[in-house]
Amino acid sequence: MGFAERGIYSTNDLTNHHVANYASNSEHKASHEMMTLLDDVRLVRNHAYINGKWQCGDRFHAVENPANNQTVGYISMLNEQQIEEAIESADNAFHPWRKLSADQRAELLMNWYYAILEAKQDLAYLMVVEQGKTLAEAIGEVEYGASFIRWFAEEAHRSYGHTIPSHINNAQLSTLREPIGVAALITPWNFPNAMITRKAAAALAIGCTVVIKPASDTPFSALALAELADRCGFPAGVFNVVTGEAAMISKTLCASPIVKALSFTGSTPVGKLLLKQAADTVKKCSMELGGNAPFIVLDDMDIEQAVQAAIDAKFQTSGQDCLAANRIFVPRRHYGSFLSKFAEAMNNIVVGNGLDPKVTLGPLISASAAQNAARLVNDAIDKGARLIYQYQGHLSGANFFPPTLLADVTPDMAVYREENFCPVAGVIPYDNVEQVIKMSNDTEYGLAAYVYGHNIHNIWRCMRGLEFGMVSVNSVKMTGGPIPFGGVKQSGLGREGSSHGFDEFSEIKYCCLGQLPTASGS
Ligand code: NAP
Numbered sequence: 001m002g003f004a005e006r007g008i009y010s011t012n013d014l015t016n017h018h019v020a021n022y023a024s025n026s027e028h029k030a031s032h033e034m035m036t037l038l039d040d041v042r043l044v045r046n047h048a049y050i051n052g053k054w055q056c057g058d059r060f061h062a063v064e065n066p067a068n069n070q071t072v073g074y075i076s077m078l079n080e081q082q083i084e085e086a087i088e089s090a091d092n093a094f095h096p097w098r099k100l101s102a103d104q105r106a107e108l109l110m111n112w113y114y115a116i117l118e119a120k121q122d123l124a125y126l127m128v129v130e131q132g133k134t135l136a137e138a139i140g141e142v143e144y145g146a147s148f149i150r151w152f153a154e155e156a157h158r159s160y161g162h163t164i165p166s167h168i169n170n171a172q173l174s175t176l177r178e179p180i181g182v183a184a185l186i187t188p189w190n191f192p193n194a195m196i197t198r199k200a201a202a203a204l205a206i207g208c209t210v211v212i213k214p215a216s217d218t219p220f221s222a223l224a225l226a227e228l229a230d231r232c233g234f235p236a237g238v239f240n241v242v243t244g245e246a247a248m249i250s251k252t253l254c255a256s257p258i259v260k261a262l263s264f265t266g267s268t269p270v271g272k273l274l275l276k277q278a279a280d281t282v283k284k285c286s287m288e289l290g291g292n293a294p295f296i297v298l299d300d301m302d303i304e305q306a307v308q309a310a311i312d313a314k315f316q317t318s319g320q321d322c323l324a325a326n327r328i329f330v331p332r333r334h335y336g337s338f339l340s341k342f343a344e345a346m347n348n349i350v351v352g353n354g355l356d357p358k359v360t361l362g363p364l365i366s367a368s369a370a371q372n373a374a375r376l377v378n379d380a381i382d383k384g385a386r387l388i389y390q391y392q393g394h395l396s397g398a399n400f401f402p403p404t405l406l407a408d409v410t411p412d413m414a415v416y417r418e419e420n421f422c423p424v425a426g427v428i429p430y431d432n433v434e435q436v437i438k439m440s441n442d443t444e445y446g447l448a449a450y451v452y453g454h455n456i457h458n459i460w461r462c463m464r465g466l467e468f469g470m471v472s473v474n475s476v477k478m479t480g481g482p483i484p485f486g487g488v489k490q491s492g493l494g495r496e497g498s499s500h501g502f503d504e505f506s507e508i509k510y511c512c513l514g515q516l517p518t519a520s521g522s
Contacts, residue, residue, distance in 0.1 A: 030073030030220070033065070037125040037355075044126070045223035047076050048243050051089035052236025055082060057244060061216060066132035066363045066399045067353040075219045078244040083211075083252040086240040090182040090209040091258045093237030098179045098207035102156040105205055109153035111232040116146045116197075116225070123193065123224055125355075130218045131192055132362040132399070133317050134354040144480070145194035148497065151481025152201035159206050159502055161509075172513040177506050179207030180284060181260035184253040186274070188266045189365055190320045190421075192218035195288075196225060198485070199263045202501040204238065208261070211240045213249045215266075217365055254278045261505055264288070267419075268445075268490050286494030286504035288322070288486060290419040291447030294440035295325035296462060298433070298453025303334055306452045307341045310425070312476045313450055315349065315403065318362050319423040320369075322491075323448045323479070326420050327409065329436045332429045339407050339427060343389035349403050349423075351393055364422060367398035373422035376415040380406050380426065383413050388427075411442060419445065433458050437465040446489035448472065469495075 030044045038044065047054040057076030065072050097105070116123065124138035133141070164173035183203045187195040196212055203210050214222035219241075226241045242249055253259050254277035262278045264271055265288040278285050295313055297306040313325035330338045352359040364370045381387060391402035401422055409416050409426035416426060430436040440449060449468040453459055463471050469487040472478035479485055484495035494504045 031065075031071055031129075033070065034072055034126065034129050034220075037129070038122045040119060040122050043119060043122050043224040043227050044073065044220060045227050046073055046220075047223075048078050048082070048086075049223065049226035049230065049239070049241045050082065050086045051240070052230065057082065061243075063130055063217065063219060065129045066217075066365050067129075067355075067397070069397060069399070072129050073220060075216075075223070075243045078242055078249070080248060080252055083242055083244075083249055084256070086211045086242050087182060087253070087256050087258050089237035090211050090240055091237075093235055094179075094181055094207075094209045097204075097209055097235065097238050100207075102159070102205075105207065106153040106156040108232060108234055109149050109156070109201060109205060112229055112234070113146050113149040113153065115228040115232055116142065116149070119224070119228060120146075123221065126220050126224055127192055127218070128354040128362075130220050131189060132354055132365060134359055134362055135357070137317060137362075138354070141191055141194050145191075145197040147481050148194070148198045149201040151497070152205040152501065155202075155499060155502070156205035158499065159506065168512065168514065170515040174511050174513075176509045176511060177206070177502065178509050179203075180505055180507050181208060182258050183208045183210050183261040183263060183505055184259045185210055185212045186250060186253070186262070186264045186266065187212065187214050187222070189215035189217040190317055190322070192221035193225065195265045196222055198496045198501075199265070200225075200239070202496065203261075203263070203505040204234075206502050206506050208505045209238045209240075211242060211253065211259070213242055213246070213253065216243070216246065219243050250274060251277060254283070255281065257281050259283060261286070263494075263496075263504055271492070284504065284507075286486075286496070287492040288494075288496060289447075289490065289492040290445055291322040291324070291487065291491055292326045292417075292419055292443045292445035293323055293448045293450065293468075294436075294466070295328045295450040296436050296440060296452065297328070297330045297334065297338065298451065298455065298458050298462075299331045299333070300454045300458075301334075301452045303338055303341060306330075307338060307345055309450070309452055309474075309476050310342065311345050314425045315361055315423055318364055318401075320365065320421050322419075324420065325450060326426070327416055327440070328425060328427045329430050329439065330427055332431055335407075335427075335429045339388050339405070342425070342427070343405055346389050346391070346403055346405060349391060351391055351395060351400060351403065353396070361403060361423060363397065363399035364401055365399070369422065370399055370401040373401040373404075373420070373424055376413075376418070376420060376422065376424055377404055377406065380409060380413045380415045383410065385409050385413060385415070385426070411439070417443070433461055437462060441465075441467045444490045445487070447487035447491035448478070450476065
């Protein structure tokens with residue numbers, strides 16, 4: 001369906017077109033649990049969204065609830081031709097979309113923003129059953145995800161170029177910022193909503209069209225975002241979501257000369273693979289990869305406050321967060337009291353199904369993730385770490401791992417070197433600021449770092465000395481629309497959010513406007 005037929009300003013109540021799509025969709029629809037949780041069951045989509053239509057694949061793939069291993073629903077496995085079709089539809093939609101005024105694109109984005117907030121509770125339920133986080137965390141993520149849409153809808157009006165003082169006589173020099181074209185967005189399962197909106201909002205606001213490949217473990221959140229975008233009247237082809245086998249989809253997106261930008265969030269090894277695949281067509285690549293965040297408690301910090309902050313920075317989303325405090329550094333003189341207060345605070349954690357309001361920590365995404373957590377703990381203990389605390393409550397399945405506190409973690413341990421992605425907190429004593437900065441930097445990662453303390457001289461030394469893309473002092477909350485999110489070293493390339501977020505989806509065109517000499521005799 002074209003731009004004119006869709007009416008780009010309408011917020012669209014459900015049309016016959018949507019209801020028909022939903023009916024034809026229902027053969028492989030979601031579990032009874034999911035359908036009973038949601039007020040608006042039409043948000044549950046199991047076909048891919050291409051060119052404004054819901055498309056069925058050759059096969060279906062079961063998505064499991066990590067809290068109980070029950071099937072949440074089935075999603076379509078598309079074939080290569082369908083991925084090509086999605087790319088082509090994004091290409092066809094690109095020129096009309098970029099030609100819209102910034103106001104028009106912003107208005108559609110704001111419609112999408114309000115639609116998401118209106119559906120907040122349902123989107124959060126969807127996320128809990130496919131991802132496993134708690135309902136409170138899921139609601140927080142939906143709000144956080146929506147905030148990027150609002151921010152970029154506003155920023156759409158400010159994607160400025162520059163004028164340049166000319167070094168050429170009688171010439172006007174300037175730059176234009178132009179949308180790059182079709183952008184491929186590949187996202188992970190730990191933040192199934194916000195990792196999509198943080199990319200898509202920037203890309204759409206500046207005038208790109210998108211083909212989104214969500215993680216296979218959490219596709220329903222992405223498809224619900226597509227359903228809402230569809231209701232808001234985004235023109236066909238502007239917003240596409242494809243599901244299926246990761247390697248085939250990524251290869252097809254990377255090999256396509258039509259796709260001009262690749263924005264990936266996920267693990268560092270997959271990021272490296274995609275960079276290689278994208279090299280042949282020289283795509284603009286932005287990579288939001290893994291982290292190994294240090295959490296530095298400075299000597300003058302109140303220990304109780306530091307413990308609470310470290311708990312918050314460690315256990316969000318069951319520790320499956322690229323910003324999770326991976327290595328907690330504590331001055332030697334506060335070490336004992338920090339450990340005992342941390343263990344005491346861990347007593348308040350309740351592990352279970354995220355739908356239960358008493359639960360504060362959900363399952364891990366899979367049984368293999370829980371096995372990996374056990375490997376990290378065993379390796380650390382074998383190498384001399386002390387087990388200070390481990391959750392003793394009932395765990396209702398193989399995807400759960402008991403929150404664990406380890407002391408005397410050292411650089412030779414996997415828990416120090418690797419991104420943990422589980423509820424295991426490793427604590428390390430240190431003697432002085434210079435040493436803790438050096439230890440913090442002793443990693444191939446460089447995403448985020450936390451510092452807690454009062455002395456401005458020491459804080460400043462940390463802020464300057466830490467080799468991380470983001471340093472947060474005395475605040476666990478650091479992200480949001482206005483800030484440039486991203487890492488250095490092997491944590492990634494490029495930034496998401498803020499005006500820098502446009503850089504990944506645009507090109508700078510330099511224009512030199514000379515003045516022809518006046519023709520003789522005229
Ligand atoms: P992942 O395994 O790298 O997967 C991310 C995406 O890549 C998924 O869509 C996945 O598809 C796809 N993929 C996986 N293997 C692939 C392959 N061989 N070829 C092409 N595509 C492939 O990462 P994850 O486990 O989902 O997410 C956790 C990681 O993301 C952590 O390292 C975390 O730090 C990072 N992360 C970083 C940020 C940030 O902003 N820096 C934010 C969140 C997460 P399937 O799901 O279909 O396999």
